[in-house]
Amino acid sequence: MSTPILSERPPLSSAPSRPPGISEVPPETLAAWFVARGEPAYRARQVLDAIWRSTVVDPSAITTLTAATRSALAVAFRWDTIAATELTASDGGRTEKALHRLDDGVAIESVLMHYPAGPGRRERNTLCISSQAGCAVGCPFCATGELGFGRDLATAEILDQVRSAIHRLSVNGRHLTNIVFMGMGEPLLNLDRVLEAVAALNDPARLGLGARHITISTSGVVPGIARLTALGPQFTLAVSLHAARDSLRDVLVPLNRRWPVAEVAAAARAHADATGRRVSYEVTMIGGVNDTDLDADAIAALLRGSLAHVNLIPMNPVAHTPWVASPMPVIERFAERLRSAGIPVSVRRNRGQEVGAACGQLAAERAGAPSAPAVALRRERLVAASVAALRGERSREAVPTGIDA
Ligand code: SAH
Ligand code: SF4
Secondary structure (H helix, E strand, C coil): CCCCCCCCCCCCCCCCCCCCEHHHCCHHHHHHHHHHCCCCCCHHHHHHHHHHHCCCCCHHHCCCCCHHHHHHHHHHCECCCEEEEEEEEEHHHCEEEEEEEECCCCEEEEEEEEECCECCECCEEEEECCCEEECCCCCCCCHHHHHCEEEECCHHHHHHHHHHHHHHHHHCCCCCCEEEECCCCCHHHCHHHHHHHHHHHHCCCCCCCCHHHEEEEECCCHHHHHHHHHHCCCCEEEEECCCCCHHHHHHHCHHHHCCCHHHHHHHHHHHHHHHCCCEEEEEEEECCCCCCHHHHHHHHHHHCCCCEEEEEEECCCCCCCCCCECCHHHHHHHHHHHHHCCCCEEECCCCCHHHCCCCCHHHHHHCCCCCHHHHHHHHHHHHHHHHHHHCCCCCCCCCCCCCCC
16 A cells, blocks of 8 residues: 655545543533533532543443433543554653554554653653644654644543553553653644643643643744743743754755744744743754754854753654764764854753654554655655755745645
């Protein structure tokens, strides 16, 4: 079977109308549901506790409710929007990748990372979640980008990835400490649902995770960044920068043709100024493509004077690209150049590379291999585009379809 790999957008799968997933139902709606049945509003609280603070797998286990109420709940709402989860562990059990199959058969991924406590450092358990199945942006080094766009996730589908992780953590007596929207999809292109999910994660009556422990990563959807800024809560914003020169960023992050890097940086700077929080800028280091001194200097010039932190991440090997990670000494040199320009930098070593922890890799594998000529054509185009970009030529390709914010 051949799969489209050049940002072709498959038709939107229209999920048949089903009851809402219970995790996305706001507490006041749940309370109103009980009141409409002639029951006290506080019953909603018992359900919320069962959703967020227990491992019950369906409402029949909520023994504080009558049998009739339990069956009515099971009809009105779906207890879990995830039909099946396949787990793969790596790093001696410290990284766990989950491939979730949703009700309509769509596959998405989440990754749970455990960082043990150290001297002066508390244990952290960070979950990386997906906001969309596939992605319309089509960054060529990203397995999700290669898959193309499938569909937006419903709020409950975002939240149920978190519930799945909480249940697995609780087996080891662990707690979730951080959530990052760095899985499949562009969160700011599904922003209404992402904001609903974030409100639930933040709400003390539901997960109750502090806003500062939630990171939203974007490839640069400028109106979405502005909306986050206007909203005010102090979520951490991460910007997938990858390059500060438009010619190169047009190739690496095709969304750049719509919102050029200077506009992205201005929106992110406004966010940092409004929230007083440092924005983190991610740079996936690709050997011979975006790791030159010229690129380090362009990033330094772009970010000078703003509340910023740069993360350099060696590119995870992804099938069907002509590229590999920059060698470590090159990354160290790049980091040093940024540091000497006064920009705070960390170099991240990849976690869970063996299980393809750059989200989308497992799902891409399951989607089946594209035909050999399609792969060859894609590689050829990427090499030509990156060589032209290195010469400073702007891409003449159109903005990917499906980018409407
Ligand atoms: N769409 C959003 C969030 C999901 S991608 C965004 O792009 O920010 C999360 C991060 O994974 C991004 O910074 C992305 O650039 C990075 N990433 C994707 N593929 C990668 C790969 N092969 N190696 C290393 N990082 C990768
Ligand atoms: Fe989409 Fe982010 Fe992957 Fe780019 S890196 S294709 S924006 S998921």
